[in-house]
Amino acid sequence: MTGEALLTVDGLVTKFDAADGVVHAINGVSFDIRPGETLGVVGESGSGKSVTMMSLLGLIPSSVGRIAAGTARYRATSGEVDLLKLSERQFGRIRGREIGMVFQDPISSLNPVMTVGRQIAESLQRHLGLGRRESRSRAIEMLARVGIADPSHRVDDYPHEFSGGMRQRVMIAIALAAGPRLMIADEPTTALDVTVQAQIMALVRELQAESELAVIWVSHDLGVVAGLADRVLVMYGGTIVESAGVDDLFENPQHPYTRGLLASIPGTGLAGSRLASIPGTPPSLQHELKLCPFADRCSHAIDRCARERPGLTPISADHSSACFWDIDASRQRDGVAVIAQREGM
Amino acid sequence: MTAGEHADTAVVRVRDLRKHFRVSGGTVRAVDGVSFDILRGETLGLVGESGCGKSTTGRTLLGLTPATAGSVEFRGRDLTGLSRRQLRAMRPHMQMIFQDSAASFNPRHTIGSIIAEPMAIHLDLDRSAIHDRVAELMELVGLKREWRKRFPHEFSGGQRQRINIARALSLNPEFVVGDEPVSALDVSIQAQVVNLMSDLQDELGLTYLMIAHDLSMVRHISDRVAVMYLGKVVELAATETLFEDPQHPYTQALLSAVPLPNPKQERARQRILLEGDVPSPREAPSGCVFRTRCPLAEARCATEEPPYREVSPGRFVACHLVDGAGSNVVPVEITG
Numbered sequence: 001m002t003g004e005a006l007l008t009v010d011g012l013v014t015k016f017d018a019a020d021g022v023v024h025a026i027n028g029v030s031f032d033i034r035p036g037e038t039l040g041v042v043g044e045s046g047s048g049k050s051v052t053m054m055s056l057l058g059l060i061p062s063s064v065g066r067i068a069a070g071t072a073r074y075r076a077t078s079g080e081v082d083l084l085k086l087s088e089r090q091f092g093r094i095r096g097r098e099i100g101m102v103f104q105d106p107i108s109s110l111n112p113v114m115t116v117g118r119q120i121a122e123s124l125q126r127h128l129g130l131g132r133r134e135s136r137s138r139a140i141e142m143l144a145r146v147g148i149a150d151p152s153h154r155v156d157d158y159p160h161e162f163s164g165g166m167r168q169r170v171m172i173a174i175a176l177a178a179g180p181r182l183m184i185a186d187e188p189t190t191a192l193d194v195t196v197q198a199q200i201m202a203l204v205r206e207l208q209a210e211s212e213l214a215v216i217w218v219s220h221d222l223g224v225v226a227g228l229a230d231r232v233l234v235m236y237g238g239t240i241v242e243s244a245g246v247d248d249l250f251e252n253p254q255h256p257y258t259r260g261l262l263a264s265i266p267g268t269g270l271a272g273s274r275l276a277s278i279p280g281t282p283p284s285l286q287h288e289l290k291l292c293p294f295a296d297r298c299s300h301a302i303d304r305c306a307r308e309r310p311g312l313t314p315i316s317a318d319h320s321s322a323c324f325w326d327i328d329a330s331r332q333r334d335g336v337a338v339i340a341q342r343e344g345m
Numbered sequence: 346m347t348a349g350e351h352a353d354t355a356v357v358r359v360r361d362l363r364k365h366f367r368v369s370g371g372t373v374r375a376v377d378g379v380s381f382d383i384l385r386g387e388t389l390g391l392v393g394e395s396g397c398g399k400s401t402t403g404r405t406l407l408g409l410t411p412a413t414a415g416s417v418e419f420r421g422r423d424l425t426g427l428s429r430r431q432l433r434a435m436r437p438h439m440q441m442i443f444q445d446s447a448a449s450f451n452p453r454h455t456i457g458s459i460i461a462e463p464m465a466i467h468l469d470l471d472r473s474a475i476h477d478r479v480a481e482l483m484e485l486v487g488l489k490r491e492w493r494k495r496f497p498h499e500f501s502g503g504q505r506q507r508i509n510i511a512r513a514l515s516l517n518p519e520f521v522v523g524d525e526p527v528s529a530l531d532v533s534i535q536a537q538v539v540n541l542m543s544d545l546q547d548e549l550g551l552t553y554l555m556i557a558h559d560l561s562m563v564r565h566i567s568d569r570v571a572v573m574y575l576g577k578v579v580e581l582a583a584t585e586t587l588f589e590d591p592q593h594p595y596t597q598a599l600l601s602a603v604p605l606p607n608p609k610q611e612r613a614r615q616r617i618l619l620e621g622d623v624p625s626p627r628e629a630p631s632g633c634v635f636r637t638r639c640p641l642a643e644a645r646c647a648t649e650e651p652p653y654r655e656v657s658p659g660r661f662v663a664c665h666l667v668d669g670a671g672s673n674v675v676p677v678e679i680t681g
């Protein structure tokens with residue numbers, strides 16, 4: 001997990017045109033990921049985790065939404081590209097070849113009328129130009145690598161003949177068949193039972209130990225992220241509110257939202273005590289974000305929080321937070337960038 | 346509150362309850378011989394993986410679907426033999442809260458009328474009494490009474506679940522089954538609803554059966570926990586006993602698979618990784634239902650069903666290797 005970033009996202013803004021107005025889904029998201037690193041992305045539903053990933057993969061249909069700003073520099077094998085500026089045709093060489101994808105629901109991502117072997121082989125033929133026979137034997141190898149027993153027979157089975165956990169293994173086999181250096185996994189274990197989730201998490205750890213595979217793992221489950229990630233991004237209201245190494249994030253959370261989120265997990269407080277909860281609900285995203293997205297739920301809010309929007313600001317090596325307040329010191333934090341403010345104020 | 350503080354009066358007594366479904370090509374044994382008591386004022390947690398029969402147990406227990414065999418006694422009376430009309434008369438005492446509240450509401454009804462509906466059906470109250478009671482219930486669950494004219498879509502998921510709770514409590518039930526009542530909610534909102542439910546339990550002396558797959562949540566809310574696997578309860582014990590010292594090999598594997606929100610613990614942790622997935626309940630294995638995935642299975646596990654027995658006071662386990670004398674005699678094989 002060393003060296004230059006594999007992917008550097010800077011200032012991503014994604015908007016949707018809904019019936020009742022614009023949805024400001026992503027409001028300036030910046031992060032990077034290095035080879036071999038696992039980046040966990042957490043946040044509650046609607047915080048923008050999936051839209052961020054779909055934006056990077058060119059999967060926002062122009063009929064419903066658009067990327068309004070930002071760059072996403074990816075070091076592809078053929079040279080650096082900006083993922084936010086590629087045409088659909090150019091994306092054909094990126095998705096599956098340079099970046100593997102795994103989603104929550106394997107059954108809708110797999111083709112039900114094609115054997116799993118053909119689906120893996122297709123990726124190999126398209127991206128690596130392998131012949132029929134060679135791609136079939138590579139498909140069998142891939143199935144074995146993701147832990148499917150009896151792969152030389154299972155290669156001819158259809159998706160419905162696999163259990164949920166095995167289908168997710170097949171999805172991972174397809175995602176990794178062409179040898180991408182980055183895998184984006186959006187809630188890949190959310191639909192699985194906990195004992196099967198543990199198997200998939202163990203598999204991904206093994207695959208990473210064998211190669212320099214970088215993984216972006218999106219989850220709303222902080223336990224899953226604690227178990228897999230090297231670094232964590234916490235999303236709220238279409239922004240990153242905190243970013244830190246995994247130990248630092250769990251032991252020394254700085255943003256009021258992150259603290260609230262961690263405190264509301266059962267088992268983290270005193271036994272038998274009440275759960276800490278965050279009053280209120282997440283923002284509606286109907287307006288351009290010109291204040292702190294957490295302002296109306298935050299117990300530390302000060303006047304300026306409703307007038308100005310704090311930018312993600314480094315507070316120590318590899319730890320950033322987007323908040324004007326320093327909770328531990330009980331005073332305003334110095335040097336927090338103001339990245340937007342309400343007019344007439 | 347612990348179960349022991351109360352005189353052990355069982356509000357609900359379930360014995361050898363079975364619910365089988367005929368489907369093309371066979372029979373699904375969704376619930377296949379479960380027995381347990383639910384004590385007055387306690388929360389019994391019911392956990393297990395998808396399809397193991399938790400919801401079916403909850404529904405059968407309340408008579409929402411007829412049992413195939415076995416008995417469910419509520420305040421000493423067997424519900425399984427009752428006619429529809431007799432069951433209806435019992436309904437106010439026993440209520441269910443479902444996972445997806447939004448789906449069960451009529452979108453054209455105001456939340457005031459949604460909360461009032463069970464009272465209008467079951468209770469002999471006049472309009473103004475119902476009106477007052479709705480306001481009282483809304484306040485009880487933390488909703489403003491001025492909101493009674495609003496429609497379900499104007500509320501967030503957490504608020505809709507509060508509406509659902511108000512509705513379930515409107516008939517003053519003694520016993521409430523919650524089927525994943527917070528699973529669809531985000532963690533910070535889950536906490537609001539869980540706190541509300543435990544406050545209401547204290548205030549109103551409610552008895553809960555809480556169905557959930559989130560084990561940390563179950564640990565937080567339950568006095569005792571029952572673990573299901575393929576239609577059977579494989580282990581039942583006081584919450585801390587179960588979490589600190591699980592005895593059944595399935596409980597051990599299940600607990601070891603739960604991700605902890607603590608990276609250092611996660612890295613240091615030894616895990617029992619089970620092979621494969623849960624078999625289809627249409628083809629439940631012979632003998633012990635867990636044997637196809639059990640790291641400790643022996644020959645007799647394929648032929649003899651392990652009895653569900655009280656291996657120590659208040660702790661029930663169904664495994665040939667856990668006999669009460671010692672426990673889980675063979676150490677479980679651990680993989681990293």
Ligand SMILES: Nc1ncnc2c1ncn2[C@@H]1O[C@H](COP(=O)(O)OP(=O)(O)OP(=O)(O)O)[C@@H](O)[C@H]1O
Pocket residue numbers: 366367368373374375393394395396397398399400401402558626
């Ligand atoms: N009406 C029905 N007809 C046929 N099979 C059914 C029916 N209802 C439930 N089942 C089956 O019975 C088994 C137990 O289902 P149940 O809904 O009780 O599981 P559960 O433990 O609540 O799972 P989950 O965690 O997914 O909610 C499953 O295999 C299910 O498919």
Ligand SMILES: Nc1ncnc2c1ncn2[C@@H]1O[C@H](COP(=O)(O)OP(=O)(O)O)[C@@H](O)[C@H]1O
Pocket residue numbers: 016017018023025043044045046047048049050051052064065284285
């Ligand atoms: N097609 C769409 N049209 C309008 N709004 C959308 C669309 N897709 C997503 N959104 C909105 O974008 C925001 C972020 O969504 P998403 O990234 O899916 O959240 P999550 O963090 O749960 O993955 C939400 O407010 C969601 O409602």
Ligand code: SF4
Pocket residue numbers: 255256257292293294295296298299300301302305310322323324325
């Ligand atoms: S900026 Fe203000 S409102 Fe936002 S999280 Fe920090 S203290 Fe709270």
Ligand code: SF4
Pocket residue numbers: 593594595633634635636637639640641642643646651663664665666
């Ligand atoms: S009875 Fe046998 S198969 Fe079943 S849990 Fe015990 S050891 Fe495992």
Ligand SMILES: [Mg+2]
Pocket residue numbers: 049050051187
């Ligand atoms: Mg999502």
Ligand SMILES: [Mg+2]
Pocket residue numbers: 399400401524
């Ligand atoms: Mg269920």
